[in-house]
Amino acid sequence: MKSAVIVFPGSNCDRDLAVCLRDVTGTAPQMIWHRETELPHDLDLIGIPGGFSYGDYLRSGACAARSPVMQAVVKAAARGVKVLGICNGFQVLTEAGLLPGALMRNAGINFVCRPVKLRVENNQNAFTARYAAGEEVRISVAHHDGNYSADEATLDRLEGEGRVVFRYAEAVNGSARDIAGIINNAGNVLGLMPHPERAAHLGQGADDGRRVFESLLGA
């Protein structure tokens, strides 16, 4: 599988995602600097990592969504290349319009970093095929703005179309309908707040996140 990880100024989970992709897929991803305007044509996956792109200035993900490389990501997504946005990457995807809704400040106001219980709501996609539908897993979150918000019609549509992929099984950040991760209509763009790359092997305390990458490999 050929993958790339986008690096914005202030990204700080880029290495973690790259290491995880290398370990699980056997091939190191290309690291793509935010100033690039084109992406390699044969990519299977684009990873948008966690962190604080552009220092979270303006709004989390807002500046990154307007950086040169994101035009190329939007085009690649339209071609069907899979895009995985984790944490700040999810925020970037919503700001870029690749996914609906927005990630607001956590309801509890504070930054929250801990393992949380998630339910895999949908395994009929390239990102979660290796999970059982309804399976409960533990993956850590680490965010200040993870409170998923969208209007009722959008939320109903996401639910109706089976696009809520991960749902919190405990109170975390006040997200509407406990949404932790959603997918686009075409099924090739996933955004989620939890960090599967931090739960890729048991040395990290849990390996529940590994199957996201194994699913991609098998797809």
Add this chain to the structure above:
Amino acid sequence: MTNPAASTSAITPEIIADHGLSEEEYARVLRALGREPNLTELGIFSVMWSEHCSYKSSRIHLAKLPTQAPHVICGPGENAGVIDIGDGQAAIFKMESHNHPSYIEPYQGAATGVGGILRDVFTMGARPVANMNALRFGSPDHPKMKHLISGVVRGIGGYGNCVGVPTVGGETNFDPAYDGNILVNAMTVGVADTDRIFYCAAAGIGNPVVYVGSKTGRDGIHGATMASADFAEDADAKRPTVQVGDPFTEKLLIEACLELMASDAIVAIQDMGAAGLTSSSVEMASKGGVGIELNMNSVPQRERGMTPYEMMLSESQERMLMVLKPGRESEAEAIFLKWELDFAVIGHITDTEHLVLKWHGETVADIPLGPLGDDAPKYDRPALSRDAYKAWALVRPLDPATIPESTDIAADLLKLMASPDLASRRWIWEQYDHMVGADTVAPPGGDAAVVRVHGTEKALAITTDCTPRYCYADPYEGGKQAVAEAYRNLCAVGATPLAITNCLNFGNPQRPEIMAQFVGCIEGMADACRALDFPVVSGNVSLYNESKATGGGSAILPTPAIGGVGLLKDWRKAATCEFKASGEAIILIGGQDKGHLGQSLWLREVMGRKDGSAPPVHLTDERRTGKFIRNQAAQGSVTAVHDVSDGGVAVALAEMALAGDMGLYWPESLRLDHPGEELKFLFGEDQGRYLVTTVDAQSLLSDAETAGLRAVVLGQTGGDALHIGAHAIPLATLRAAHEGFFPKLMDGEL
């Protein structure tokens, strides 16, 4: 503070006093220059001779600390200490205080404390891999305390989370002595290749001096001077001296510096911390035995009309000073521009051994470097004798007859587990990204944090420790204990302790009783470091931690915070404290059970008394027990390890049970050196002890006997309650007590 419009104003006694210089020190300035200084020069002397930068009251005592060992690559004197961790790699670390700014403006004070210590570490070529902190707050019910706690924790998280360095642990204590002067000590550990370590000594006459990072503004002017005086009633009026941090810029600065450091373009590099451009330029030139000339018009400035005085004293954050090899400027500039950071050649190295500042073509300062650095004032301040100190400290001896024979042990334990000093710190560390980097093996909450050395089997163990109430009761024993506890916490995760950094927080050194605390703690630390082969490789001194704001000029408790670093050859062998499986034997190893209740948390929290001596530390036993524990962990013959410290055996057991969500049975009569004294055994804070669990008690007991260590089987794991003698304390009750304190405090329910 007088804010000069120009650098040529006449120097009046008021201006000298405003700059925190004594008459005697000003006379010394006159001798050093052979003339009157101008205002810029006076400002430079003022910050360089501040306690914060010159260590003038502490230097002669710091020299007592052992700093050498075969694994020490670089001891105190550089930006941070460097130790060898094998395979051509080094760990680089330091701890530093940001106390005064954090009291005045807790979010920015704590955040810039983290930023400053990170720079000390990556300046030397290391990628920062872990942050730790040691926090001391006042009484939880003090009207200002919730604001301070919340601000400090958010500030540490806000900065560390954004730069992407995990905050993996620390310690937090409460005592009314910190009501008007909280302590925020931040520690960073980084990893570098031993052949890629960068130092600050400038070299090469004519080499360019380069400024990188953020622009210079008017923030933080005189921060170092502020940090070198007691708080008067007007602490709030000092707010403009607090710097404002930008962790995003710091992240860019880390990446840009490390990228440039991969080449050989850098001769020397120094971060601009306290006293900013002044101390960085003076230190680089002094260390290199050269001179330095800076053109102030070239300094990147955030505001218009800044004077050399302001530029030299600004403590704007996220800035570095470098000396480059000649001709390498454009290569370096390209890297910094890529990361969208300022880059400016602002001067060059000279052979004058003077600091010379030019502005609009004129010389606006010309100071010989000697008097600013090595020949700065140094004081041997008077200290009370040990006996005179004891009399002053008013610590009453603990009369055994005044301790009740029995009490409700279950109620006492619940009270202790819910008390501010022992309650779960989850509310704090869940606000820190403690996992970024994906190398955190042991999250906060254990004896020491364990972080993998990226891409290797190795791991670093890191801990911060100090028990200020012991240090107050007996500075010498307290200093020893702080080092010994750091040692113990590293051994408890299976790591070999290698070296320490320290952050010495004390009151006003011009008071003989405070100097007695300082000297006593240093001497205790020195003896412990020597006996444990655990040298000091870096450190920081923070004096004048006193506040008149709370009425009375009260000093903090003496707080020599220790940051210990150890090495695990295989991160998979890291020991953790939680009970793993039921039916395992629980064994107490090492030390002696004298039932030392003096200065114990039980005595303070349950009886409301602060009496008695600090528990003594037996250093040879400490070392032997630590080695035994490490070996057992490495062999995998223990399933859990936890050191016995605050709150004694009962609290340690409760912590192991909560962490593993598994109870214990201790049905036998307590095995005591002094039968019948259940209370003393459970809550005594005798030193040098560990609790372990094992599936093979016989072989562990026999190993302990061979090693000459005492080992006592206390009971076994299992169930969902602590069954201690006739008591049964449900884990759920214990957990509610333990987890409740911080959320309730911060929600205003306490």
